[in-house]
Every structure is written in structure tokens, then in C-alpha cells.
Amino acid sequence: MKKLISIVVPAYNEEQVLPLFHVRIDQVITSLDCYDWEIVFVNDGSKDGTQRLIEELQTRDPRISSVNLSRNFGKEPAMTAGLEHARGDAVVVIDADLQDPPELIEQFLQAWEDGFDIAYAVRTHRDGETWLKKATAARFYRVMGKVSNVQIPADTGDYRLMSRRTVDALLKLREHHRFMKGLFAWVGFPSKAIEYRRYPRAAGITKFNYWKLWNFALEGITSFTIAPLKVATYLGILISMFAFFAGTWITLKTLLRGDPVPGYPTLIVTMLFLGGVQLLFIGILGEYLGRIYNETKNRPLYLVQQYRPATSATVAERVQHQQLEHNRTQ
Numbered sequence: 001m002k003k004l005i006s007i008v009v010p011a012y013n014e015e016q017v018l019p020l021f022h023v024r025i026d027q028v029i030t031s032l033d034c035y036d037w038e039i040v041f042v043n044d045g046s047k048d049g050t051q052r053l054i055e056e057l058q059t060r061d062p063r064i065s066s067v068n069l070s071r072n073f074g075k076e077p078a079m080t081a082g083l084e085h086a087r088g089d090a091v092v093v094i095d096a097d098l099q100d101p102p103e104l105i106e107q108f109l110q111a112w113e114d115g116f117d118i119a120y121a122v123r124t125h126r127d128g129e130t131w132l133k134k135a136t137a138a139r140f141y142r143v144m145g146k147v148s149n150v151q152i153p154a155d156t157g158d159y160r161l162m163s164r165r166t167v168d169a170l171l172k173l174r175e176h177h178r179f180m181k182g183l184f185a186w187v188g189f190p191s192k193a194i195e196y197r198r199y200p201r202a203a204g205i206t207k208f209n210y211w212k213l214w215n216f217a218l219e220g221i222t223s224f225t226i227a228p229l230k231v232a233t234y235l236g237i238l239i240s241m242f243a244f245f246a247g248t249w250i251t252l253k254t255l256l257r258g259d260p261v262p263g264y265p266t267l268i269v270t271m272l273f274l275g276g277v278q279l280l281f282i283g284i285l286g287e288y289l290g291r292i293y294n295e296t297k298n299r300p301l302y303l304v305q306q307y308r309p310a311t312s313a314t315v316a317e318r319v320q321h322q323q324l325e326h327n328r329t330q
């Protein structure tokens with residue numbers, strides 16, 4: 001029997017590139033016919049004709065499964081939804097906008113057959129992205145590597161292949177604040193990097209602006225390290241020590257010289273500085289507290305409006321098998 005490979009494609013307002021994407025991916029997977037294929041499109045609450053397009057593709061291509069989420073949940077939950085519905089022995093995650101060249105899948109599979117659990121794509125070039133985005137991204141990965149105990153490879157996106165056991169492990173992590181790059185790294189397992197050139201979008205516009213990227217970075221840091229909380233402790237100790245010595249010095253000076261009362265500027269600067277530092281760390285505390293709040297609500301990560309599995313024999317058989325298993329354990 002052939003092995004089944006699933007390709008998970010989160011899509012949010014991608015009607016402009018989806019037909020193009022299907023053509024490209026079809027070329028690649030048709031040439032790799034020693035495998036069975038499933039393409040899982042996840043419509044992440046698109047406001048354009050993405051869902052209609054997916055359904056239309058589905059009537060023409062029996063390898064396509066579709067998951068339609070109830071609204072826009074964001075890329076990370078959409079990806080999780082895709083992973084959860086993928087039936088493959090290995091699963092590839094790829095963006096719909098063709099920035100990740102589907103041709104790389106062949107090399108992914110090679111690595112997988114060689115015994116690696118994860119094969120991920122590393123960008124050597126990033127065309128069509130501003131220098132500011134590149135610079136901040138590089139910095140972010142350097143800082144993350146230093147302050148947390150998971151090593152997230154730099155210049156790596158979500159584009160990768162994962163073995164079944166990796167996907168199952170990933171799906172056990174149910175946290176609401178899903179920083180996928182970190183979760184991938186957390187899982188561990190033997191991984192192999194494959195270099196490629198990242199192209200500009202084939203069509204349409206990016207869904208990530210700088211504000212979103214900043215929040216993404218915050219998510220990454222707060223999900224994987226409590227270092228910012230510790231900074232407060234040490235800064236507090238430093239400032240207290242300084243205050244102690246400064247206090248002693250000022251007291252002695254006043255006793256010996258009988259100082260009158262100038263010092264208004266010093267006073268106001270000190271007050272503003274300490275007020276600022278305190279507010280900053282209350283803010284950081286709040287970031288963590290808010291996340292704890294969200295996690296304790298324990299809501300599902302996403303809601304599925306409709307799931308239509310592929311009609312191909314392999315997928316249909318696995319879906320049926322899983323349903324039988326499910327009924328048996330009920």
C-alpha cells in the first residue's frame with residue numbers, strides 16, 4: 001500500500017492565488033505518484049470567495065479535503081485545525097500564497113524517508129519583504145534563543161513536513177496562545193533543515209502588518225519564557241541598592257554641611273523614572289496574567305462549520321476506520 005501524505009493549507013481571503021496554487025501543487029504531487037495525497041484546505045473565515053473556490057476544486061479533485069471554520073481564528077488555529085483533520089502518515093504545512101515553493105516537498109519526503117521526523121524549510125533569500133521586517137525578525141530569533149530553552153531555528157517559517165508521531169505530539173499541546181514555531185521546536189525529534197529561496201506572494205496581500213508581527217513576537221516570548229518577569233526582580237534589587245547608597249550619602253552630607261532644600265530636579269526625575277519602571281513591569285505582569293486568564297477559560301481552539309473529507313479511496317477508508325475506532329471507544 002502507498003503511504004498517504006497530507007498537505008495542510010490555511011487560507012484567509014486567498015481567492016486570487018488559490019487556483020494558481022492548486023495548479024502548482026497538482027504538478028508536484030502528480031509527479032510524486034509513489035505516494036497517495038490529500039490536500040486539506042482550511043478556510044479561516046475568509047470574506048471573499050475562498051470557500052466557494054475550495055468547494056469547486058473539490059468537485060474536480062478527489063484528493064481535496066476541506067475544513068471550513070466558523071469565523072477567522074488566525075493562522076495558528078487554522079493550521080491546528082488542518083493538522084487535526086489530516087489523515088496522512090506525514091503532513092506538510094504550506095502557505096496558500098506560493099511563497100513556499102511546493103517543489104521542495106520532494107526533498108522533504110526524501111528527508112522523511114531517511115528517518116527524520118521533521119523537515120523544515122530555511123529561507124536563504126526573502127524576496128519582496130522590507131529590510132525592517134528582515135532585521136526585526138533576525139533580532140527576534142536571536143533574543144528568543146537566548147532567553148528561552150527552546151531553540152527556534154532562524155529564518156524558518158511554518159513550511160515543513162512532519163511525521164505522524166510529530167503531528168500527534170503537537171496536537172496534544174492544547175494551549176490557546178499558540179506560537180507554532182515554538183511548539184514545533186518544543187516537540188523536538190530529529191529534524192532536518194532544507195534551504196530555499198522565499199519568493200514574493202504570487203498575488204493578493206500579506207495578512208500580517210507590523211502591529212500583528214509585534215503581537216506575534218510578544219506571544220512567542222510569553223509562551224516560552226518568564227525571563228521578562230525576572231528582569232523586574234533584578235532591576236528592583238539594583239535600584240534598591242543604588243537608593244540605599246544614595247540615601248546614606250545624602251543623609252551624611254546633610255548632617256555635615258546642613259544642606260538647604262534644593263534638589264527639585266533630582267526628585268522629579270527619580271519619581272518619573274521609578275513610576276515608569278513600575279508601570280512597565282505591571283504591564284509585563286499583565287501580559288502574563290491575561291494569558292493565564294485566556295488559558296483558564298479553556299475554550300476550543302477553533303470551531304468547524306463544515307468538514308468534507310476527500311473522496312479518494314485512501315482518505316475515505318481512513319476516515320471510516322477512525323470513525324469505527326471512535327464509536328468502539330465510546
Ligand code: UDP
Nearest residue numbers: 010011012044074075078095096206207208
Ligand atoms: N492565514 C490564515 N489566517 C489568517 C491570516 C493568514 O489562514 O488570519 C493564512 C494565509 O491565507 C496564508 C498564510 O496564512 O496561506 C500566510 O499568510 P500571509 O502570506 O499573509 O503571511 P506572510 O507570508 O506575509 O507572513
Ligand code: MG
Nearest residue numbers: 095097099201
Ligand atoms: Mg505569505
